[in-house]
Amino acid sequence: MIAFLSPSRCEPETTTSPLRRALEGVDPAQVRDLSLEGVVEVRGDLDSVLPGDGEELVRLSPRRGFLFTGGDPADAAERIREQGVLAYDATGALAGMAIADTRVLARLTDLDLAQVPTAGPFAGVWALFRRGEGGEHLVFVQQELGHYAAEAVVDALAGLEGRA
Numbered sequence: 001m002i003a004f005l006s007p008s009r010c011e012p013e014t015t016t017s018p019l020r021r022a023l024e025g026v027d028p029a030q031v032r033d034l035s036l037e038g039v040v041e042v043r044g045d046l047d048s049v050l051p052g053d054g055e056e057l058v059r060l061s062p063r064r065g066f067l068f069t070g071g072d073p074a075d076a077a078e079r080i081r082e083q084g085v086l087a088y089d090a091t092g093a094l095a096g097m098a099i100a101d102t103r104v105l106a107r108l109t110d111l112d113l114a115q116v117p118t119a120g121p122f123a124g125v126w127a128l129f130r131r132g133e134g135g136e137h138l139v140f141v142q143q144e145l146g147h148y149a150a151e152a153v154v155d156a157l158a159g160l161e162g163r164a
Contacts, residue, residue, distance in 0.1 A: 006074040006089040007036055018095045018143045022150035031104075031153055034096030034138060035146065038073030039066055041093075044085030052076070058117040058130060066090065066128060066140075094128075095146025098136045099153060105137050107156040113137065123152035 007015045017023075017035040042049055042057070042065045051057045051067060055076065059065040069076045073089040080087035099105060105113055108123045116137070117130045125145045130138040141149045 006077075007091050018146040019097065019150045022147045022154060023097075026154055026157070030100050030157060031150070032098040032136075034098055034140070035094070035143070036091065037096065038069040038071060038076065039090045039094050039096075039140070040069065040073050040077045040080060041065075041088045041090040042067055042080055042085055043087075046085070048083050049080055049085060050083060052079070056117075056130070058128065060119055060128075068130065093143055094140045095143045095149070096138060096140040097150060097153060098132050098138050100136045101157070101160065102137065103160055104153055104156045105139075107159070108152055123149050125149060 015036060017033050019033045019035055023031060023033055044063060046057065046059055046062060046065050049057055049067070052069070052071070054070045056068045057065055058068065067076060067080065073091050077087040077089045102113065109121055111118060111120045111129065113129065117128070119126065119128045121127070122139055122141065125141050125148070127149070128140040132138050
């Protein structure tokens with residue numbers, strides 16, 4: 001594995017979130033940046049994948065999913081590969097947000113949020129949805145679309161607060 005592809009293996013001063021500017025000044029109780037938290041893309045027989053403590057495997061199909069980890073995603077990818085499936089640190093490929101207000105999601109997706117984890121449209125782009133431990137909605141998009149998606153969330157929040 002090429003170490004620079006894993007944000008966890010980079011010098012701390014060299015990494016930044018793609019959402020940093022879009023979420024500047026936003027109350028983190030409303031929207032929190034998750035972009036540098038560990039994500040591993042997994043491909044192969046997902047039934048053979050054993051998530052570790054504090055990890056969640058989200059299945060998109062029987063042979064493709066994402067493992068969310070609070071630990072080092074590069075280590076998790078290596079461990080998963082030892083279980084006989086392909087695994088890649090996808091932390092740098094996705095931008096993530098924890099969104100507290102369900103009304104924001106209702107403005108940006110038509111998915112049934114009772115069916116999470118799931119994947120589908122969000123602000124006009126593909127997104128992966130999970131539920132956070134505190135009940136917030138966790139939304140992950142391609143990192144190159146992250147700034148746009150975060151701006152859509154901020155605009156929806158402003159509309160709900162009557163500032164639009």
